[in-house]
Ligand SMILES: Cc1ncc(C[n+]2csc(CCOP(=O)(O)OP(=O)(O)O)c2C)c(N)n1
């Protein structure tokens with residue numbers, strides 16, 4: 376068999392259904408082998424978007440998404456997506472071409488050492504030097520990408536190797552069970568929880584990767600312990616739960632930090648330090664139990680006193696079964712904080728000023744979307760408002776990136792979510808800056824016949840950086856730009872463009888767009904005037920009001 380055929384067979388063997396990317400001439404053997412396979416090629420307009428889509432597929436399924444590019448420039452375009460998958464713990468396999476390695480008449484033309492380039496931002500980075508190695512390399516790459524902590528892997532298939540004959544055969548896909556935590560660490564956790572007077576539960580990124588919600592809800596219901604989450608832990612337990620305090624989108628001084636500051640123990644499930652810290656540890660301060668698939672990375676602001684390492688769901692179940700939490704413990708303080716947080720966060724939910732407040736957008740979207748519908752966010756200052764104010768009812772129904780926090784992933788991640796869940800509504804929320812970083816993918820979305828709503832928050836600026844600039848007391852400088860006419864822009868791709876002029880009109884446009892087919896782009900003027908006064912000023916002065 377030709378090696379490129381074997382590569383396709385090896386990917387099929389792993390259950391791959393999509394490959395996202397842009398082939399170059401160095402991939403032509405592979406492309407030909409793909410023709411007629413069960414794998415669907417999703418052609419994109421930029422490799423970065425292909426990588427973001429593959430990573431999102433990995434994030435949502437737990438199985439690696441696969442992306443493809445040519446050598447040199449195509450491969451370097453995958454770098455940001457590799458970092459996105461690696462930091463965000465999303466399993467992803469990247470496959471690129473390369474010039475012939477045995478004999479080439481092209482000098483160094485387009486040649487970059489991609490294997491070395493990818494090494495620090497992947498879990499595995501190797502070149503295929505013999506077609507016979509393909510079955511083992513692919514099997515191992517997939518295993519490594521999936522294993523906790525998941526991430527990106529990279530395989531380079533040079534042109535001459537792809538064309539070689541090989542008689543190698545595939546390996547069966549053999550999974551492995553995640554080990555459970557040692558009994559002693561469970562006992563220690565139980566003892567620490569029983570000794571605590573003001574414990575809180577924190578749900579972080581790792582808890583969103585595997586099904587842990589059921590075990591966590593049982594733990595909360597049994598003990599009555601209040602909980603909060605990180606941005607990547609949103610939705611693991613339904614945020615309408617009576618014990619839910621909120622999402623820690625900031626590291627300190629937010630309303631819910633009033634509760635966190637008072638806690639004497641944080642039972643920290645699935646958190647890892649790639650996220651912006653949800654709270655800051657201090658020496659001699661509150662204690663932390665780290666429950667995750669791996670031990671805590673120690674950091675100046677994170678040094679848990681106990682690691683419970685093993686399958687999260689099993690650890691939480693075992694702790695819940697054993698713990699005898701004092702039923703008489705007084706949770707009234709946390710109860711009061713919860714009331715206050717809920718009141719504060721919903722303050723502008725009905726405010727109809729236009730341009731629209733991000734808080735109002737959050738409430739309109741939450742009203743119009745069903746439990747299982749998905750919102751994806753790009754990176755901008757609205758992410759903070761969504762993380763704090765939008766309540767998720769199910770895991771992975773708000774796809775945001777609190778790890779690499781790159782701009783440009785919002786639209787591709789929405790496209791991947793819709794491909795995977797055609798029965799759910801998907802809304803992509805972007806800043807005007809982030810949207811323009813991968814807006815060319817509107818063409819891909821239209822070509823794929825995706826039903827998608829894309830909202831662009833228009834402030835003609837890199838608003839997030841403006842907000843930080845103001846917070847640091849600097850003058851407004853260097854962050855404004857002009858936008859294209861987004862309605863015409865959308866139409867030129869075959870999408871439908873909308874430009875509402877009031878909150879009521881936006882609400883009606885959104886509803887219409889959600890209930891009709893095709894790609895809808897809504898250019899929404901946004902009012903960011905409260906970013907500074909609430910997030911920089913009010914929170915510092917008056918976050919703790921209970
Ligand atoms: C690729 C990339 N470049 C730069 C940044 C730094 N950055 C973070 S948010 C932001 C501005 C985002 O602007 P926009 O998308 O318009 O959102 P807004 O905050 O204005 O709503 C910038 C430049 C980043 N996170 N990623």
Ligand SMILES: [Mg+2]
Nearest residue numbers: 806807836838
């Ligand atoms: Mg902007």
